[in-house]
Amino acid sequence: DAGVIQSPRHEVTEMGQEVTLRCKPISGHDYLFWYRQTMMRGLELLIYFNNNVPIDDSGMPEDRFSAKMPNASFSTLKIQPSEPRDSAVYFCASSQGGLETQYFGPGTRLLVL
Amino acid sequence: KNEVEQSPQNLTAQEGEFITINCSYSVGISALHWLQQHPGGGIVSLFMLSSGKKKHGRLIATINIQEKHSSLHITASHPRDSAVYICAVRMIRNGNQFYFGTGTSLTVIP
Numbered sequence: 001d002a003g004v005i006q007s008p009r010h011e012v013t014e015m016g017q018e019v020t021l022r023c024k025p026i027s028g029h030d031y032l033f034w035y036r037q038t039m040m041r042g043l044e045l046l047i048y049f050n051n052n053v054p055i056d057d058s059g060m061p062e063d064r065f066s067a068k069m070p071n072a073s074f075s076t077l078k079i080q081p082s083e084p085r086d087s088a089v090y091f092c093a094s095s096q097g098g099l100e101t102q103y104f105g106p107g108t109r110l111l112v113l
Numbered sequence: 114k115n116e117v118e119q120s121p122q123n124l125t126a127q128e129g130e131f132i133t134i135n136c137s138y139s140v141g142i143s144a145l146h147w148l149q150q151h152p153g154g155g156i157v158s159l160f161m162l163s164s165g166k167k168k169h170g171r172l173i174a175t176i177n178i179q180e181k182h183s184s185l186h187i188t189a190s191h192p193r194d195s196a197v198y199i200c201a202v203r204m205i206r207n208g209n210q211f212y213f214g215t216g217t218s219l220t221v222i223p
Contacts, residue, residue, distance in 0.1 A: 043148075043199060045211040056210065091156060102146065104156040 004105035006092050012111045018080040021108045024073055025094030033102060034067055034077050035091040043091075049075065050098060082112045116140070119200050119214035126221050132187040134217045136200030139181065147174050147185050148199040150216070156199075159185070190221045 005024040013019055025032045033048040047057040052069045060067070064083070069075040079086055089109050093102040118137045126132050136145070147159040160167050160174040162183065167174050171190075176183040187194055200214040 042215050043201070043213045045213075058210065089154060093156075093158075101158045101161045103158065104148075106155055109154075 004092055004094055004103050006090075006105035006108050008108060009106060010109045010111075012113065013082055014113050015083055016081045017112075018078065019082045019086075019110060019112070021077040021079075021090050021092075021110070023075045023077070023092030023105060025075070025092070026103055027073065029094035029096050029103070030072075031095045031098050031100075031102075032069060032075050033093040033095075034075070035093065036088045037091065037107075038088045046077070079110075082110075084112045087111050115215070116204065116212040117200055117202055117214040119198075119217050121217060122215065123218045124220070126190050126219070128191060128221055128223050130190050130221075132190050132194075132219065132221075134185045134198050134200075134219070136183045136185070136202075136214055137181060138183075138200075138202050138204075138212070141205040142178075142181075142202045143205050144203045145176055145183050146201040146203075147183075148201060150197040150199060152196065159198075187219075192221045192223050195220050 004026055007022045030051050034046040035043055036046055037043045044059055046059045047067045048055055049069045052072055065079055067077045087110055089107045091107045092105040095102045116139050120135045145162045149157045149159050162174055162176045171188045173186040197216040197218050199216045202212050204210055
């Protein structure tokens with residue numbers, strides 16, 4: 001299996017622009033997680049899905065952030081409009097079962113200027 | 114106060130040393146994860162524990178539910194073990210939310 005795939009790997013954008021991060025989970029995994037990592041706050045869970053349905057989005061920082069999972073093999077995390085404080089590494093992870101080992105993607109490094 | 118406390122924050126060891134990283138948490142959990150983040154940024158899930166002990170190669174993870182404490186041990190440490198190790202718990206309170214420790218930065222010197 002190719003593992004969790006994220007794209008793009010790096011993104012540089014200007015403040016105010018829309019940013020879309022993409023994730024393809026491991027086939028057969030029914031849970032998908034979006035995380036954000038910064039130096040200041042460490043690793044944070046933003047939202048997670050079970051069978052394509054958002055279960056808990058309490059970690060989403062504000063209305064500028066939205067996440068979707070239209071099918072079992074694809075999810076997006078969108079930031080609109082982006083701000084410099086959104087600069088971070090965004091990880092996607094998937095698991096088979098909510099309490100099982102999570103497999104992380106390589107992350108997307110986002111820089112908002 | 115953090116829900117999850119890790120110690121030490123930084124650790125430098127000589128190759129071959131036995132290493133222990135600790136994680137304490139404050140309330141009931143449904144699961145505890147140990148994650149490894151390499152200098153390049155990639156994250157690997159090492160263990161998921163809800164009780165007892167797990168072993169994988171030179172890595173051993175233990176958890177004591179009553180004491181709300183987990184340890185990650187590395188035997189015969191090697192420079193390639195240099196990474197940040199992160200403890201993450203899913204707490205029963207707050208609907209199984211994830212809480213993360215701040216990480217332990219390990220450097221193993223040849």
